[in-house]
Amino acid sequence: MNNLVNRILVVEDELSHAKAIKRYLLAYADQFEVSVADSLQECRHQISTFCPDILLLDLNLPDGQAIEYLKSTDDKRSYPVLIMTAQGSEELAVEAIKAGALDYIVKTPETFSAMPRIVERSLREWSALQDRQRADAEAGQARQEWETTFDAMSEVITIHDKQMRIVRANAAAYHMTGATPGELIGQRCCEALWSKTSICSECPQVQTIWDGKSHCGMVHHQHNERIFEVTTTPFPASSDLEYYIHVARDITTQKKYEKQLEFQATHDLLTGLTNRVLLKDRLDQAISYAKRSGRYVALVLLDLDRFKVVNDTLGHALGDELLCHVAIRLKKAVRDTDTVARFGGDEFVVMLTQVCDKNDVMAVFDNISEALTAPYELGARRFNLSASFGVSLYPDHSDDSDTLIRYADIAMYQAKKSGNSCAIYTSDMGLEGVDTLELENDLHQAVEHHQLSLHYQPKVNLRTGQIAGCEALLRWQHPQRGMIPPAKFIPIAEQTGLIVPIGRWVIEEACRQSLSWLAAGLPPIRIAVNLSARQFRLGDLAETVKEILDQFGVSSDLLELELTESMIMDDPERARKTLHELKHLGLHLSLDDFGTGYSSLNYLRRFPVDSLKIDQSFIHDVTTDPSGASVVASIVDIAHNLNLNAIAEGVETRDQLEFLVANDCDAVQGYLFSKPLPVPEFTALLAEEKCWFAVAD
Numbered sequence: 001m002n003n004l005v006n007r008i009l010v011v012e013d014e015l016s017h018a019k020a021i022k023r024y025l026l027a028y029a030d031q032f033e034v035s036v037a038d039s040l041q042e043c044r045h046q047i048s049t050f051c052p053d054i055l056l057l058d059l060n061l062p063d064g065q066a067i068e069y070l071k072s073t074d075d076k077r078s079y080p081v082l083i084m085t086a087q088g089s090e091e092l093a094v095e096a097i098k099a100g101a102l103d104y105i106v107k108t109p110e111t112f113s114a115m116p117r118i119v120e121r122s123l124r125e126w127s128a129l130q131d132r133q134r135a136d137a138e139a140g141q142a143r144q145e146w147e148t149t150f151d152a153m154s155e156v157i158t159i160h161d162k163q164m165r166i167v168r169a170n171a172a173a174y175h176m177t178g179a180t181p182g183e184l185i186g187q188r189c190c191e192a193l194w195s196k197t198s199i200c201s202e203c204p205q206v207q208t209i210w211d212g213k214s215h216c217g218m219v220h221h222q223h224n225e226r227i228f229e230v231t232t233t234p235f236p237a238s239s240d241l242e243y244y245i246h247v248a249r250d251i252t253t254q255k256k257y258e259k260q261l262e263f264q265a266t267h268d269l270l271t272g273l274t275n276r277v278l279l280k281d282r283l284d285q286a287i288s289y290a291k292r293s294g295r296y297v298a299l300v301l302l303d304l305d306r307f308k309v310v311n312d313t314l315g316h317a318l319g320d321e322l323l324c325h326v327a328i329r330l331k332k333a334v335r336d337t338d339t340v341a342r343f344g345g346d347e348f349v350v351m352l353t354q355v356c357d358k359n360d361v362m363a364v365f366d367n368i369s370e371a372l373t374a375p376y377e378l379g380a381r382r383f384n385l386s387a388s389f390g391v392s393l394y395p396d397h398s399d400d401s402d403t404l405i406r407y408a409d410i411a412m413y414q415a416k417k418s419g420n421s422c423a424i425y426t427s428d429m430g431l432e433g434v435d436t437l438e439l440e441n442d443l444h445q446a447v448e449h450h451q452l453s454l455h456y457q458p459k460v461n462l463r464t465g466q467i468a469g470c471e472a473l474l475r476w477q478h479p480q481r482g483m484i485p486p487a488k489f490i491p492i493a494e495q496t497g498l499i500v501p502i503g504r505w506v507i508e509e510a511c512r513q514s515l516s517w518l519a520a521g522l523p524p525i526r527i528a529v530n531l532s533a534r535q536f537r538l539g540d541l542a543e544t545v546k547e548i549l550d551q552f553g554v555s556s557d558l559l560e561l562e563l564t565e566s567m568i569m570d571d572p573e574r575a576r577k578t579l580h581e582l583k584h585l586g587l588h589l590s591l592d593d594f595g596t597g598y599s600s601l602n603y604l605r606r607f608p609v610d611s612l613k614i615d616q617s618f619i620h621d622v623t624t625d626p627s628g629a630s631v632v633a634s635i636v637d638i639a640h641n642l643n644l645n646a647i648a649e650g651v652e653t654r655d656q657l658e659f660l661v662a663n664d665c666d667a668v669q670g671y672l673f674s675k676p677l678p679v680p681e682f683t684a685l686l687a688e689e690k691c692w693f694a695v696a697d
């Protein structure tokens with residue numbers, strides 16, 4: 001018993017009983033405080049004023065029955081009530097207990113004397129009862145909260161037994177399955193939730209049942225194609241019965257998003273092809289597989305030749321469409337096990353794996369090349385594309401993926417530069433690559449530091465044997481490396497854009513030289529200057545040339561511009577306009593390296609050019625290869641049919657010269673007559689007024 005005061009209200013109309021009870025109680029313990037009421041009315045009054053901890057209530061009181069009183073106050077009571085009854089009224093007392101009394105006492109002298117212990121015990125019981133009720137209420141509340149939460153969870157939650165039968169399911173589970181409680185409870189989880197007929201051993205439920213630990217895994221819903229992350233956790237509900245909580249979270253959107261991100265990180269979004277990151281990964285794998293299998297891996301890097309022009313003239317939408325067509329064709333041209341990647345822009349890479357024979361690479365290359373060059377139809381338009389290819393091989397060139405990619409790139413660059421469609425990497429190309437970077441830096445200073453100069457090579461008229469003009473050829477005297485050939489630095493100048501100021505300088509220098517020779521009293525000579533593709537595309541070419549001619553006061557008749565076929569065929573309409581503007585100034589125009597590119601004779605007819613320069617590669621073979629000879633003869637014919645002059649370049653032997661004379665070529669240029677000469681030597685040649693017929697005869 002604690003030391004707190006216990007207030008006891010005794011409601012008894014029989015005064016002697018009340019006194020006896022009070023006396024026993026007060027005599028028993030100090031903490032008892034006793035008050036007496038003799039009616040229900042007084043009882044009610046004292047309950048509010050005395051605030052009893054226990055009520056000893058006589059069954060029959062003058063103003064009413066205790067049972068009625070209990071019934072009317074049952075809900076609010078915070079104290080125990082003991083009914084006191086006379087012998088023989090026990091039945092009524094039991095009724096009083098039903099109405100809310102804690103117990104009853106039959107009034108006898110013995111029970112009066114035992115009253116303190118009865119009160120003590122009753123207070124203890126009451127306190128325990130209160131605790132239990134409070135605990136029950138709290139448990140009820142908790143349960144309600146839990147159930148609300150359980151049903152409010154968006155995750156599908158089920159509780160199942162060891163046989164994986166559902167014993168409880170939340171609202172999300174019913175919502176997902178569309179089942180009623182009757183249809184879900186007792187069903188096997190896999191069937192009821194996931195529409196699966198068999199249980200997968202990797203199911204987190206199965207694993208949890210096996211080793212008693214929580215397991216998490218992914219479950220694909222068989223019918224609605226959604227993906228769930230499922231966690232199963234065991235919990236002991238009683239000592240011998242185990243339950244498992246199964247929480248399934250719908251992660252379909254998350255997975256979709258993850259997949260999308262992964263795709264974006266590893267693919268080119270326009271074409272859907274593999275990107276550089278994934279290609280490198282696959283190349284690493286292919287190399288390690290090839291190491292074991294003793295096979296080759298080939299990398300074919302290709303760059304579309306005229307793509308920029310297509311893009312600029314037709315707009316990016318059509319350009320994109322074209323790239324998608326290229327991607328499809330490349331994929332079709334190789335096996336499924338090979339990889340086609342896009343590195344951005346118009347650069348694609350094909351990785352060929354499990355190659356047994358190196359010759360197979362060239363066969364695949366032929367397929368690719370053929371697929372790419374077939375005409376493209378975009379809307380009402382038809383296009384032809386060509387590409388430059390660079391090939392590198394594992395194990396011949398490297399066993400490192402980055403290096404192989406770089407080597408394929410260097411080889412492609414080499415192919416482009418040399419005008420061949422394909423180049424296989426060789427070690428000297430690699431060195432050239434290193435060189436290129438250094439040259440690029442030095443080239444920036446070349447103009448400023450007067451390291452550039454022009455050499456002149458005569459063109460000889462085959463009818464007169466005399467100089468018919470000359471070609472100005474750029475030379476770079478590098479302070480450390482000595483003379484660098486144009487084939488090495490012009491492509492760098494093209495790439496960096498430096499060719500524009502350099503090209504302007506060449507025209508200015510040719511005009512300056514022309515004036516200087518005239519001033520020296522030498523016969524007027526037409527100087528041909530090579531134009532670069534970039535200069536030609538600039539748009540203000542005619543204006544620039546006119547400005548230079550005006551600045552030096554040189555007659556336009558003394559200047560010739562040499563363009564290549566590819567420069568004008570890139571964008572024939574624009575080229576035609578520019579050529580007309582140049583022609584309008586009075587310049588001579590010639591098509592250089594004729595025969596090496598793709599020319600449409602239809603277009604050619606519409607271009608105001610004066611000469612076709614037959615590429616030296618044809619001249620080289622003219623006496624050894626009958627087909628080479630017929631190409632040259634045809635070009636001369638074409639030129640004459642179009643009212644153009646035919647000039648052969650790279651003439652080195654008398655046999656070549658004789659062939660050209662026999663085939664009615666108009667003029668020649670080549671080492672047989674003279675190499676390109678520095679100004680003093682060429683000036684001497686001019687002054688000599690040399691006639692080469694003696695040589696040609």
Ligand SMILES: Nc1nc2c(ncn2[C@@H]2O[C@@H]3COP(=O)(O)O[C@H]4[C@@H](O)[C@H](n5cnc6c(=O)[nH]c(N)nc65)O[C@@H]4COP(=O)(O)O[C@H]3[C@H]2O)c(=O)[nH]1
Nearest residue numbers: 473474486487506530531532650651652669670671672676
């Ligand atoms: N094997 C052999 N070669 C001969 C013979 N006769 C002449 N050549 C060389 O053939 C090239 C002819 O010039 P290209 O076709 O315009 O080809 C030129 C031209 O495309 C470019 N280039 C040169 N100067 C300029 C320039 O000022 N501007 C631009 N944009 N390109 C230039 O560089 C290319 C190479 O120029 P070069 O090295 O000077 O090489 C010159 C010349 O030296 C011969 O009988 N045999």
